[in-house]
Amino acid sequence: EDQVTQSPEALRLQEGESSSLNCSYTVSGLRGLFWYRQDPGKGPEFLFTLYSAGEEKEKERLKATLTKKESFLHITAPKPEDSATYLCAVWRTGNQFYFGTGTSLTVIP
Amino acid sequence: EAGVTQFPSHSVIEKGQTVTLRCDPISGHDNLYWYRRVMGKEIKFLLHFVKESKQDESGMPNNRFLAERTGGTYSTLKVQPAELEDSGVYFCASSHLSGREKLFFGSGTQLSVL
Numbered sequence: 001e002d003q004v005t006q007s008p009e010a011l012r013l014q015e016g017e018s019s020s021l022n023c024s025y026t027v028s029g030l031r032g033l034f035w036y037r038q039d040p041g042k043g044p045e046f047l048f049t050l051y052s053a054g055e056e057k058e059k060e061r062l063k064a065t066l067t068k069k070e071s072f073l074h075i076t077a078p079k080p081e082d083s084a085t086y087l088c089a090v091w092r093t094g095n096q097f098y099f100g101t102g103t104s105l106t107v108i109p
Numbered sequence: 110e111a112g113v114t115q116f117p118s119h120s121v122i123e124k125g126q127t128v129t130l131r132c133d134p135i136s137g138h139d140n141l142y143w144y145r146r147v148m149g150k151e152i153k154f155l156l157h158f159v160k161e162s163k164q165d166e167s168g169m170p171n172n173r174f175l176a177e178r179t180g181g182t183y184s185t186l187k188v189q190p191a192e193l194e195d196s197g198v199y200f201c202a203s204s205h206l207s208g209r210e211k212l213f214f215g216s217g218t219q220l221s222v223l
């Protein structure tokens with residue numbers, strides 16, 4: 001059965017304290033893996049797409065990596081404005097997207 | 110460029126009533142998706158339109174849910190009659206035909222069925 005699992009569910013960091021979020025998946029026919037950011041009361045906002053194992057993408061303090069079984073979202077020296085829920089989703093054959101339940105990140109000044 | 114807009118942002122109805130949610134995709138986006146997030150669970154796929162045609166409706170829970178996309182522009186999702194378990198946040202997303210995997214989401218409609 002296709003499954004996407006994110007960990008941890010919640011993460012509290014001090015400003016400047018780097019960390020990583022995990023997204024593990026079991027999906028047949030993977031076409032891509034996505035990371036989204038979601039702020040309260042808003043819809044998910046696209047961050048990255050990764051298409052193959054070994055691929056990496058960076059944007060400001062965020063860096064996403066992909067292996068055959070999982071993806072990491074590394075946050076370097078986070079700031080309070082990075083506080084949000086981070087969602088990963090896998091895109092598989094048949095044009096279907098499967099989301100994880102997200103990691104709620106709080107960055108404390 | 111205007112984003113995906115959804116209306117209403119919140120809806121509170123009683124069990125057995127009817128509710129219609131509306132989604133206006135980004136202009137020029139032929140793909141339109143409906144998703145739902147029930148509290149504590151992941152966002153789940155409901156259905157996918159390409160222009161005015163339903164491409165995939167395998168995620169629709171049951172026949173109380175009816176989605177339409179008039180003329181390939183805006184879409185509506187009607188729930189009739191609503192049940193308690195229909196409560197959740199309903200998201201709409203759209204994308205281009207090319208680069209269809211990059212979804213742009215609306216802010217969602219929070220539906221509460223009492």
